[in-house]
Amino acid sequence: xxxxxxxxxxxxxxxxxxxxxxxxxxxxxxxxxxxxxxxxxxxxxxxxxxxxxxxxxxxxxxxxxxxxxxxxxxxxxxxxxxxxxxxxxxxxxxxxxxxxxxxxxxxxxxxxxxxxxxxxxxxxxxxxxxxxxxxxxxxxxxxxxxxxxxxxxxxxxxxxxxxxxxxxxxxxxxxxxxxxxxxxxxxxxxxxxxxxxxxxxxxxxxxxxxxxxxxxxxxxxxxxxxxxxxxxxxxxxxxxxxxxxxxxxxxxxxxxxxxxxxxxxxxxxxxxxxxxxxxxxxxxxxxxxxxxxxxxxxxxxxxxxxxxxxxxxxxxxxxxxxxxxxxxxxxxxxxxxxxxxxxxxxxxxxxxxxxxxxxxxxxxxxxxxxxxxxxxxxxxxxxxxxxxxxxxxxxxxxxxxxxxxxxxxxxxxxxxxxxxxxxxxxxxxxxxxxxxxxxxxxxxxxxxxxxxxxxxxxxxxxxxxx
Amino acid sequence: xxxxxxxxxxxxxxxxxxxxxxxxxxxxxxxxxxxxxxxxxxxxxxxxxxxxxxxxxxxxxxxxxxxxxxxxxxxxxxxxxxxxxxxxxxxxxxxxxxxxxxxxxxxxxxxxxxxxxxxxxxxxxxxxxxxxxxxxxxxxxxxxxxxxxxxxxxxxxxxxxxxxxxxxxxxxxxxxxxxxxxxxxxxxxxxxxxxxxxxxxxxxxxxxxxxxxxxxxxxxxxxxxxxxxxxxxxxxxxxxxxxxxxxxxxxxxxxxxxxxxxxxxxxxxxxxxxxxxxxxxxxxxxxxxxxxxxxxxxxxxxxxxxxxxxxxxxxxxxxxxxxxxxxxxxxxxxxxxxxxxxxxxxxxxxxxxxxxxxxxxxxxxxxxxxxxxxxxxxxxxxxxxxxxxxxxxxxxxxxxxxxxxxxxxxxxxxxxxxxxxxxxxxxxxxxxxxxxxxxxxxxxxxxxxxxxxxxxxxxxxxxxxx
Numbered sequence: 001x002x003x004x005x006x007x008x009x010x011x012x013x014x015x016x017x018x019x020x021x022x023x024x025x026x027x028x029x030x031x032x033x034x035x036x037x038x039x040x041x042x043x044x045x046x047x048x049x050x051x052x053x054x055x056x057x058x059x060x061x062x063x064x065x066x067x068x069x070x071x072x073x074x075x076x077x078x079x080x081x082x083x084x085x086x087x088x089x090x091x092x093x094x095x096x097x098x099x100x101x102x103x104x105x106x107x108x109x110x111x112x113x114x115x116x117x118x119x120x121x122x123x124x125x126x127x128x129x130x131x132x133x134x135x136x137x138x139x140x141x142x143x144x145x146x147x148x149x150x151x152x153x154x155x156x157x158x159x160x161x162x163x164x165x166x167x168x169x170x171x172x173x174x175x176x177x178x179x180x181x182x183x184x185x186x187x188x189x190x191x192x193x194x195x196x197x198x199x200x201x202x203x204x205x206x207x208x209x210x211x212x213x214x215x216x217x218x219x220x221x222x223x224x225x226x227x228x229x230x231x232x233x234x235x236x237x238x239x240x241x242x243x244x245x246x247x248x249x250x251x252x253x254x255x256x257x258x259x260x261x262x263x264x265x266x267x268x269x270x271x272x273x274x275x276x277x278x279x280x281x282x283x284x285x286x287x288x289x290x291x292x293x294x295x296x297x298x299x300x301x302x303x304x305x306x307x308x309x310x311x312x313x314x315x316x317x318x319x320x321x322x323x324x325x326x327x328x329x330x331x332x333x334x335x336x337x338x339x340x341x342x343x344x345x346x347x348x349x350x351x352x353x354x355x356x357x358x359x360x361x362x363x364x365x366x367x368x369x370x371x372x373x374x375x376x377x378x379x380x381x382x383x384x385x386x387x388x389x390x391x392x393x394x395x396x397x398x399x400x401x402x403x404x405x406x407x408x409x410x411x412x413x414x415x416x417x418x419x420x421x422x423x424x425x426x427x428x429x430x431x432x433x434x435x436x437x438x439x440x441x442x443x444x445x446x447x448x449x450x451x452x453x454x455x456x457x458x459x460x461x462x463x464x465x466x
Numbered sequence: 467x468x469x470x471x472x473x474x475x476x477x478x479x480x481x482x483x484x485x486x487x488x489x490x491x492x493x494x495x496x497x498x499x500x501x502x503x504x505x506x507x508x509x510x511x512x513x514x515x516x517x518x519x520x521x522x523x524x525x526x527x528x529x530x531x532x533x534x535x536x537x538x539x540x541x542x543x544x545x546x547x548x549x550x551x552x553x554x555x556x557x558x559x560x561x562x563x564x565x566x567x568x569x570x571x572x573x574x575x576x577x578x579x580x581x582x583x584x585x586x587x588x589x590x591x592x593x594x595x596x597x598x599x600x601x602x603x604x605x606x607x608x609x610x611x612x613x614x615x616x617x618x619x620x621x622x623x624x625x626x627x628x629x630x631x632x633x634x635x636x637x638x639x640x641x642x643x644x645x646x647x648x649x650x651x652x653x654x655x656x657x658x659x660x661x662x663x664x665x666x667x668x669x670x671x672x673x674x675x676x677x678x679x680x681x682x683x684x685x686x687x688x689x690x691x692x693x694x695x696x697x698x699x700x701x702x703x704x705x706x707x708x709x710x711x712x713x714x715x716x717x718x719x720x721x722x723x724x725x726x727x728x729x730x731x732x733x734x735x736x737x738x739x740x741x742x743x744x745x746x747x748x749x750x751x752x753x754x755x756x757x758x759x760x761x762x763x764x765x766x767x768x769x770x771x772x773x774x775x776x777x778x779x780x781x782x783x784x785x786x787x788x789x790x791x792x793x794x795x796x797x798x799x800x801x802x803x804x805x806x807x808x809x810x811x812x813x814x815x816x817x818x819x820x821x822x823x824x825x826x827x828x829x830x831x832x833x834x835x836x837x838x839x840x841x842x843x844x845x846x847x848x849x850x851x852x853x854x855x856x857x858x859x860x861x862x863x864x865x866x867x868x869x870x871x872x873x874x875x876x877x878x879x880x881x882x883x884x885x886x887x888x889x890x891x892x893x894x895x896x897x898x899x900x901x902x903x904x905x906x907x908x909x910x911x912x913x914x915x916x917x918x919x920x921x922x923x924x925x926x927x928x929x930x931x932x
Contacts, residue, residue, distance in 0.1 A: 202687060206784055214749035221668060221870025224769040224799055226743060226760060228753035231772035232708065239705035242698065277692060283680035286824030287694035294692060303690040306697035307787055308780030312773050314793045318672055318833050320773050327780045333690050358752030367784050404687025 007391055010449045013139050021444070022113075024054065025131045028093075029111040029120040035070055035094035036161040044070045044157055047093050051134070051155055058138035059146070060153070065173065069165030070094065070157030074176060077141060078150045080459065086150040087381070087458055088179035088418055089137075089451075091130035091186055092159035095122035096433045103435035117438050125432035126186045128439035129424050130155060132447030133185050140452055148459025152179055156408070159186070163408040170415045181381040181458065182418035184409055185451070187402065188426025189269075192443065195389035196269040196400040197382060198422035202299070203334035203372035204405040205343040206307075209234070209351060210362045211326045217312070218322040228358035230326040231311040237354045237361075238328055241304055241347075246289040246297070248304045248332075250350045256337040260300050264377060269400040270295045280428070299401035303333040304347075331367075333405060340369025370407030379419040381458065388453035392446055423450070473857055476915045479605050487910065488579075490520065491597045494559075495577040495586040501536055501560035502627040510536045510623055513559050517600070517621055524604035525612070526619070531639065535631030536560065536623030540642060543607060544616045546925065552616040553847070553924055554645035554884055555603075555917075557596035557652055558625035561588035562899045569901035583904045591898035592652045594905035595890050596621060598913030599651050606918055614925025618645055622874070625652070629874040636881045647847040647924065648884035650875055651917070654892025655735075655866065658909065661855035662735040662866040663848060664888040668765070669800035669838035670871040671809040672773075675700070675817060676828045677792045683778070684788040694824035696792040697777040703820045703827075704794055707770055712755040712763070714770045714798075716816045722803040726766050730843060735866040736761045746894070765867035769799045770813075797833075799871060806835025836873030845885040847924060854919040858912055889916070 014021075031047035034040040048071045052062045060075035073093065078086070098108040098121050106112045111120035122128070133153070140147050154177065156166050170177070189196045213230040220229075243249050260268070274285040274294060288297030297303075311326025313319035332343055348363050355361045375382050377399065389397035402422070413420055425443040426432065480487075497513035500506040514537045518528045526541035539559065544552070564574040564587050572578045577586035588594070599619070606613050620643065622632050636643070655662045679696040686695075709715050726734070740751040740760060754763030763769075777792025779785035798809055814829050821827045841848050843865065855863035868888070879886055891909040892898065 204687075204786075206786070208784075214747060218747065218749065219870065220769075220771045220773055220797060221670075221799055221868070223747070223749070223764075224771045224869060225754040225763040225765075225767060226751045226869075227747075227749045229771050231775050232704070232753070235701040235704040235772065235775065238698070238701040281680060281684065281689070281693075283684065283689070283693045284824035285692045286822070287698070288691040297691040298689075299691075301691060303686075305686045305690045305695050305786075305788055306701065306778070307686055307785060308778035308789075309697050309701065309775050309792065310777075310780035311775045312795070314774030314776035314795055316831070318674075318773065318795060318797070320670075320672070320771075320797050322771055322773070326775065329778070329780055329784060331686060331784070331786050333687055356752070358750035365782070402687070403690060403692075404685065 007449055007453060010452050013452065014445050014448045017135060017139050021131065021135045022441070024135070025118070025128070025444070026111045028127050028131055029122055030109055032109050033094045034097050035158045037097055044094060048073050048157055051093055054134060055153065058134065059141040060137070065165070065169050067165040067168055072157060072166050072169060073155040074153070074173070076152045077137070077147055079146050080148060080150045084149045085180040085458055086152060087455065088152040088154060088177060088182040088416060089133055090154050090156070090182065090184045090412060091133055092126045092156035093130060094157050094160050095125070095127065096160050100435060105436055116440050116442055118441065119436055119438045121437055123437045124426050124430040124439040125437065126159065128444065129185050129426065129447060132444050133451050136448045136451040140455065148455050148461065151455070152177070159408065166408065167411055170411060174415050177416045179416050179418045182412065182416050182420050183381065183454070184420070184422045185424050186406070187422045187424040189400065190272060190428065192425070192427060193393060194269065194395060194398065195393050196398045197385045197389065198402050199264065199377060199399045200372065200374040200401040201406045201409055201422065202302070202403060203338065203340055203370045203410070204331055204407070205334060205340040205347065205369040206329070206331040206367040207344055207347055207363050208365050209237070209328045209330060210364060211237070211355070211359050212324060212362070213322070213359045214324045217324050220320040220322045223322050227322055228356055229322045230359055231323060233356050233359045234309065234311060234326040234328055236356065237351055238306055238309070240354050245291060246287065247291070248302070250304070250346050252346050253302070253343065256339070257302060258336055260296070264399060267398045268295055269398045299403045300335060302335050302338060305331055307331055333403065334372045336372050336374050338372060340371060344369060370405050371410040373409050373413060373420065375420045375422060379421070381419055381421045384454045384457040385421050385423050385450070387457055388450045391453060392449055425450070473915055473919065476918050479918065480911050480914045483601060483605050487597065487601045488907070490601070491584070491594070491910070492577045494593050494597055495588055496575055498575050499560045499623070500563050501624045503563055510560060514539050514623055517559055520600055521619065524600065525607040526603070531631070531635050533631040533634055538623060538632050538635060539621040540619070540639070542618045543613055545612050546614060546616045550615045551646040551924055552618060553921065554618040554620060554643060554648040554882055555599055556620050556622070556648065556650045556878060557599055558592045558622035559596060560623050560626050561591070561593065562626050566901060571902055582906050582908055584907065585902055585904045587903055589903045590892050590896040590905040591903065592625065594910065595651050595892065595913060598910050599917050602914045602917040606921065614921050614927065617921070618643070625874065632874065633877060636877060640881050643878070643882045645882050645884040648878065648882050648886050649847065649920070650886070650888045651890050653868065653888045653890040656738060656894065658891070658893060659859060660735065660861060660864065661859050662864045663851045663855065664841070664868050665730065665843060665865045666838065666840040666867040667872045667875055667888065668768070668869060669804065669806055669836045669876070670797055670873070671800060671806040671813065671835040672795070672797040672833040673810055673813055673829050674831050675703070675794040675796060676830060677703070677821070677825050678790060678828070679788070679825045680790045683790050686786040686788045689788050693788060694822055695788045696825055697789060699822050699825045700775070700777060700792040700794055702822065703817055704772055704775070706820050711757060712753065713757070714768070716770070716812050718812050719768070719809065722805070723768060724802055726762070730865060733864045734761055735864045765869045766801060768801050768804060771797055773797055799869065800838045802838050802840050804838060806837060810835060836871050837876040839875050839879060839886065841886045841888060845887070847885055847887045850920045850923040851887050851889050851916065853923055854916045857919060858915055891916070
């Protein structure tokens with residue numbers, strides 16, 4: 001291969017387009033594409049049309065997959081030919097709502113640049129990361145020889161609100177989506193100077209628990225010492241779901257959990273210690289399984305968290321009631337090979353067993369679970385991203401695993417049959433989903449180069465490895 | 467004494483006035499004397515003036531104790547002279563709010579009579595019971611010889627909203643309120659045909675518990691397995707406050723609790739069994755201390771009840787947060803000789819001890835506690851009421867103890883130095899504090915006779931005892 005491994009050709013390529021990229025990025029950010037708020041519908045649709053045009057001008061064949069929800073922007077450029085692999089890139093163009101608006105220092109849909117940093121809703125999640133993807137595709141497609149691999153791109157318009165339309169389309173579009181490799185470019189790392197590639201997201205099972213003692217609230221003077229207060233029943237049940245060591249006590253809960261291989265464990269990013277965590281989040285890191293280090297309990301181990309409890313009156317003042325009902329919301333983050341439906345059932349069975357005589361327990365409104373996902377670190381595409389990260393940063397890239405869940409990834413994986421990489425230059429400080437979201441132009445460039453370099457490597461250019 | 471023990475003279479006295487009593491009762495009920503809602507202020511004041519006039523027409527010297535709140539109506543008739551004891555009667559003329567109004571079958575302040583039953587807000591609590599008190603005083607005062615004892619009457623205008631003005635007046639009015647005996651005529655019994663006199667109300671200690679883990683809510687995917695979720699900390703603390711047998715585990719909690727004497731225990735009303743309770747309240751009676759029968763755990767034993775819990779999101783749908791804070795409201799009902807301040811401190815100390823590393827606990831907004839009160843069953847006034855109940859019903863009257871708390875009683879007791887009886891013909895079916903409150907005219911008559919007969923006995927007429 002003729003290109004040097006110092007990536008200067010890709011840096012030059014970025015510099016050549018950087019002014020246009022910034023202009024396009026700002027145009028992209030100005031669409032108020034909040035998918036969860038109906039008043040912004042037309043802006044979400046307009047944003048899809050803008051993307052379609054952008055990709056068409058980049059030598060992509062583009063379709064808008066319309067349906068019950070916002071369109072999926074799907075494009076393909078298969079000019080590399082059948083000898084080259086096909087890489088599917090996933091991102092999304094919808095954004096989170098902007099509340100609380102009063103905490104923004106500039107209007108969320110009027111992007112502003114301060115030094116190297118751009119502030120706007122979506123600046124990182126996921127318009128910033130999508131911007132460097134599509135800019136890299138455009139720049140490479142315009143080069144002599146074009147794209148080094150066949151590329152498909154799938155831009156979701158509802159990632160922030162459940163990916164409803166995309167999920168509905170998956171089966172019908174299986175042929176379109178099929179690919180050898182898939183890159184989800186919607187993730188991040190903890191430290192820009194020590195890049196890591198994500199090897200997994202956790203799955204989820206969630207239940208609502210309702211404990212009922214009576215038809216109406218009762219006076220705690222008259223009925224205290226007689227009825228089994230649903231608040232007491234609930235806290236006793238919930239307190240029994242984990243032991244003192246932080247281990248979840250639901251029988252069978254860990255049966256399918258596989259331990260990390262030593263190889264992966266040794267390359268897991270472990271930069272965040274309890275002290276750093278406390279400093280960054282103002283919270284103590286004392287809640288995980290004591291048998292595992294923080295890095296693992298936060299990502300490679302399953303969790304059980306009470307997301308909400310409510311029963312009786314807990315506002316200002318005092319109401320001496322025994323409530324008729326008490327409610328809890330519980331979610332479990334799952335790891336391979338836990339099955340969301342099985343975990344939900346284990347949890348329900350155990351809670352029934354724990355429920356004291358005198359109250360009843362119900363589990364209304366089941367929430368659809370999500371399967372955990374892991375990338376294979378030996379996959380060519382994972383290795384390509386690790387290599388690109390390493391070349392960009394001058395250090396050996398490591399791995400990390402996400403604590404959160406992105407249910408659409410498991411669905412996309414089932415549909416495409418592709419090998420997966422989860423990647424991105426997002427950082428915690430970007431305030432995704434929060435006021436004053438931001439992204440740096442330096443990472444815009446690094447992202448551009450990562451995508452371009454990954455595609456080169458996938459196309460057969462492994463120069464820097466030698 | 468010349469009066470026969472069959473009470474026919476008192477029945478005749480009631481019949482003589484019954485038409486006027488009903489008329490006055492309806493006039494009394496028409497005042498919208500809701501002390502907790504400012505829009506009804508003038509009606510509360512008008513009601514006080516009406517009572518002042520009623521008592522003045524009944525040979526009482528009456529004062530309105532004005533202050534920061536609604537007036538206390540205070541009257542006295544000391545014509546029996548220094549050889550006779552002084553009995554202070556306590557009741558209240560303010561009423562509860564009427565919400566939910568749509569559940570009333572007739573307007574709450576337009577009393578209607580259906581058969582023997584009168585429906586209106588305050589029909590029982592406490593205008594109905596106050597009506598028979600003042601009617602009996604008026605009728606007896608008009609008799610030859612007048613009242614058999616010296617009588618003072620104190621009618622609170624804020625019992626339903628904290629007795630603020632009365633509490634403020636207590637010290638200054640100690641001389642006015644001093645009495646040999648005091649009857650709180652604001653209580654009831656479980657079964658009209660098996661009358662019981664109340665020997666006690668429970669005291670109360672209440673605390674708010676706030677567990678804090680972080681400054682803001684955290685994402686349960688990213689932070690699950692790291693932080694100590696305040697919801698978990700809270701349920702673990704709360705679940706540790708009682709053991710499997712229903713016994714409260716707070717160290718020292720039971721130290722001052724005195725067991726009932728066999729004499730009182732043997733005469734305690736025990737008509738409500740678990741099956742009846744379930745039928746009446748639609749709730750199982752499985753929540754008390756297993757070492758004690760229902761009757762005792764509901765009244766003679768202290769309790770600890772979680773009145774409210776809240777943390778995170780527990781509404782429709784699901785928010786996978788780890789909340790910054792979780793809150794609980796806990797109240798304990800106390801029995802002699804538990805001290806509210808000491809119990810609150812024991813609870814706080816124990817909760818601090820139970821709080822896991824990684825979260826902090828606070829106890830904001832302390833609620834003033836109330837001391838438990840017990841009557842002495844050997845007191846002359848308790849015996850007089852027991853005798854009157856017995857004569858009226860033709861059965862031996864028993865005792866019961868209230869599960870609830872009426873903090874003003876302990877304050878009144880401290881002020882007056884009187885021996886106490888807590889009495890009344892209220893029944894659970896009267897819907898006090900609820901829509902369609904009612905009282906029967908039969909009990910109006912029984913109440914009238916109870917007061918009159920008690921005063922006769924206190925004045926020296928013990929004919930029926932022989």
